[in-house]
Amino acid sequence: MPPRPSQRITIKDLARELGMSVATVARAFHPEADIAVATREAVLRLARERGYQPDALARSMITGRTGIVGVLVADLHNPFYPQALALLTAALQAAGFNTMLVVAEPGGTVDAAIRLLLSYRPEYAVVLATDLTTEATATCSAAGVPLLFFNRVPDAPDARGVVCDNQGGAAALAAHMIAGGMRRPGFIGGLEGTSTHRERRDGFIGHCTAGGLTVREEPGGAFTYAGGQDAARRLLRGPDRPDGLFCAGDIMALGALDTARHEFGLRVPEDLAIAGFDDIPMAAWPAHDLSTVRQPLEAMVEKTLAWVRGRPAAGAEAGCILRLPGQLMERGTTRPVPSLPFKEICR
C-alpha cells in the first residue's frame, strides 16, 4: 500500500485558508527565511490546529536543503561500527537531521548505492569504515555533497577525516608490551589498503624496530574474527613463535586469542601476550579481558556533528584530518608493567 498523500493536509490547504501564497506559507517553516514574525506565527498556529505535517520533500524543493545526511558503512559485523552508527545517528537525530543509511557489503554495489543516495540530495555524506572508489568520490564531489570520513583518512584531497591517533596508540601498546617483557613481537594486520591498518602497523612496528626488535607480520586479518583466527594459526605454527601479538583491531584480536588458547593451548599472557585496538564492548568481557586502545568515539561523533552543523572546529577545513588521542586499556591479556611512562604517548 503506497502512502496516500492526497489525504494529508498540504501546504496549499493552509495557504488557501490563510489567504496567503504557498511561497509565503513555505517560508514560515524555514527558520532562516525572511518573513514577518506575525505572519510566521499565524502560519504555525494554523498548522498546529490542522495537524499539518511539514513535508520535508516539499520543503526541500523550496529551500534546497533536505536535512538528509547519508551514512555509508561497510562493516556492521565489526562491533565497532554499530557502536559508532548508534551514537552518530542519535546525535544527528537530536540535531534535526535524518540518516540515510547505505551499507557497502564487501564486493558489493557501493557505487550504485551512492548514486541512489545522491538522488535524495543529502547535505553531507559520512563514510564509516570504508574507502570509496575514486569514481564514487568523484560522483559525490560532482553532486556538491561534502564527504567526511569517520575512522578513515581519505585519499580524496578535499575530504575531511576524523580519526583516532592510530599510530600513537599502537606505539603506546608496543611500549607497554615491550615493558612487559615482549621480545618476539608479532603483528596481525587488517585490510592492507586502509589507513587504520597502515597507521596502526606503522605505530607498532616502528616502535618495536626502534627498540631493536624484529616483528613477524601476518597481514591478512581482514578486520574479522575468522581472519584473526587464520592469521594467528599461521603465526603460531612452527618455531620461533611470537611472545607478543598486536592485532590492528579488537575483533581480530579476539579471534587470535581464542585460537591461541583453545587450539594451541597457550596461556595468555604468560606464553603469549595479545592486544587489539578499538575497545569494542566484548574486549572488556571477563572471558576475553583484552588489552587494547580505546577509540574516543564520543569525541569523534561530536566533531562529526559539529562539522555537519556547519560549525566545524578550528582546523576542520576541507582536506583536514582531525586526529584525536585514544586511551590505553591495560587488561589481562598483556603482562602487567610496574610503572608506565609509556601511557603518556597515548594521551
Place this chain on the structure above:
Amino acid sequence: MPPRPSQRITIKDLARELGMSVATVARAFHPEADIAVATREAVLRLARERGYQPDALARSMITGRTGIVGVLVADLHNPFYPQALALLTAALQAAGFNTMLVVAEPGGTVDAAIRLLLSYRPEYAVVLATDLTTEATATCSAAGVPLLFFNRVPDAPDARGVVCDNQGGAAALAAHMIAGGMRRPGFIGGLEGTSTHRERRDGFIGHCTAGGLTVREEPGGAFTYAGGQDAARRLLRGPDRPDGLFCAGDIMALGALDTARHEFGLRVPEDLAIAGFDDIPMAAWPAHDLSTVRQPLEAMVEKTLAWVRGRPAAGAEAGCILRLPGQLMERGTTRPVPSLPFKEICR
C-alpha cells in the same frame, strides 16, 4: 556548505533541450508511467549524455512514491540487530529502496524522531527491536505508512510482524536441557513488555512446568550483557542454585556465562548448563561456545522485503504475524544428550 542544486543538470534543462514538457520528461523516469517507448528512450539517452541525476525528491513529488523505507532500531548494542540491519539494508538497496534509519535509544525521543521520519513520506516503516508507543503507531497510521515489526509481535492490530517461533525454540531448549539432566531450571528474562521476552519465557517455563519442574525466575536481564551478569549474580547466590539457566537472549547468556565462570568459579556445563536465544556471532566463538536457538535471519529479511515490494507471501495480510522456525544449536554450554527427539519441536 549546503548542496548547490543550481549547478546540477535539472529536468528542466532536459525538457528545454528535447523540446518536451517537464511532465513528459518526468514520466520517462517512472517505470510505470504511460509514455511512448521512443519518447522514453530519447529522454533517457539525453539524460545519460548530460550526466543527469534523476532527483528522487522531485520525482517523488510527481509519483507520490519516495522509495524510502524507514527503519527504526532500538538497540544496536545487542549484536543481533546490527546483523539484521546489515542484511535488511543490503536487501532494500538491491531492490532500489533507500533506508532512512531512526535510532530509538532507551528513554529517547522516538516520537519526535518518527515525526521527522514521516516528514520524508517513507513508503513503509520497519521496526526492529522495539515497541512503538501507541502515539507513534497512531502517527504512522494517520500518515498512511504501513508498519512491519521485525522480531516483535506488534500490539497494533493492523501492523504486520515477522518473528522467529520463539515459544517453540525455547521449549526445544528446555527439552534439550532436561534431557541433559537439568533438574533445577532458572530463567533470565529480557524486557518484560516485549513479545520476545514473553514468548521465550512461556516456551521455557511451560515446558519445564509440564515436566514437573519448578523454574526460578529473574526477569531483569534487560537484553544486555550487564543485565545478564546482574541477574546471574542474584540467581547463583545462596542455596538451591539452578543447575540449568536459560536466558531470553544470547547477549544476556554471555553475561551470565562469564559471571558463572569468573565470579562463582562454576564449571559450565558440569555445574551449570547455560543457553541463550538468537545465535549472535559471539555465541559460536570458542571462548563461549554457547548453546542457543538460531533465528532464521535471512528468511525473516526475505519475508520483510517481499512485503515491502508489495508482494507479501501468502498469509502476510495486515494484522498477520509470520512465525518462522528457529534452529537448535547444541554447543558446549549445555550437557550433551545421546538422542534428541526434541529437536523436532524446533524445526
